Amino acid sequence: MNIGRAVVTGASSGIGAATVRRLRADGWEVVAVARRADRLEALAAETGAVAFAADLTVQEDVDRLAAFVEESGGLTSLVNNAGGAFGLEPVAEASLEDWRRMYELNVLGTLRVTQALLPMLTASGRGDVLVLTSTAAHGPYEGGAGYTGAKHAERMLTTTLRLELIGRPVRVMEVAPGAVATEEFSLVRFGGDAERAAKVYEGYEPLAAADVADVIAFALSRPHHVNIDTLVVRPRAQVSNTQTARS
Template sequence: MSGTSPSVAAGAGQLPGTGRTAVVTGASSGIGAATARRLAAEGFDVVVGARRLNRLEALAASIGGRALPLDVTEPASVAAFTAALDRVDVLVNNAGGAFDAAPVAEADLDSWARTYEVNVLGTVRLTKALLPKLRASGAGDVLFVGSTAGLVSYEGGASYTAAKHGVHTLAETLRLELCGEPVRVIETAPGMVRTEEFSLNRTGSQERADAVYRGVREPLVAEDVADCIAWALTRPHHVNVDLLVVRPRAQAAQHKVHRDPPDRTAAR
């Protein structure tokens, strides 16, 4: 998917994103940071938003982008972020996360509320705020970084799967509501992706986080997902990639993951 063709915004000899401004949320690490780097390489003017401004500023400096503080769970933060932007052509809704792996019978409702607030309400809050600018661009894109957890449920994942199902139906509904307008709605749904923080935040320990990927040969990494996001965003604007599901070859389905025996894994 690394090959791209010029978008409608790009002229002959230009990179596909030239002249377009892309906002990437949750860009301080993982998929968000990788996406910001990839879109900058595609020629987009990239604005990165997250709570950890020190990380954002380092990333922005490395890609020639702009860093702005953003907490999608805080209305005042979203309002200030929106007011600081003159133009938005692309919104990559990446901010999110999972914060527990408890069964429903042991549900921590505070964790459920946090998961829903970040993944769903925060995404709605920022999308609503930036839609006027996306419409005004004449060729806007709203891309939701969802998950296969938004398509298939599994034990121990109810707080996260419920939230990501919410993101999935949010994308579907918005696409219906914007039909006929110059704004595409795209959803990318990754499966198993090994990043530095996702499983650590979810399990609370590095040992348990490492166990999630133990024996899995070549799980996806953040750059793989960023490649898919860049590909979808650089299609000609009449082409809408509604839903792009991407998994590592070792993961055939949510419950079907091939793991090498310990001796083979250690030998590699």
């Protein structure tokens, strides 16, 4: 198994936290990165991961992260998980600020961290850049133009980077989940409206964060000559971004 040292962003909850737990259980060294230091410290105490509090929309924080990772032993794998959706309004009514936040976090945050850590990933001789996009990166849905646009851009960052790194010892992988019931994704999207958030997952069994972490661990643990270019994972009930069988 391909055990190494991973940086996981967006690690304070949801898929990020589940990925830290899974990789640690598999024997990886993990640096868990997120803004909320209290949650990271609790996760570190639980799993033995190293906590590093940083806001990935702030270049100085990303520079601090890169310096810390280099000084503490480098890394082999980067899991770009930090992201999020804000709002579900149609284009005619969309919030420019929500769109700006989505691009800053999902696209520019991924770009900043990847740029900062790529030299170390290359130097490792067996580097991985794994980006968590979404099925939103593969198709539109009503009300989702801001999020699907950001995730399409993140996907193009990922696929273009793969082309640009040809011949170098770095794999570039995309994992694109469909509906995942985490404690915060829909709650954040709907501005804390718990009732509206809960309705997203009513009438079917969505993915859990641990399901996606399992897929991430699978992709990272393949022999290094094997590159999982794009892996789309949905709950069985969800056949597209706009069609879900509900009871």
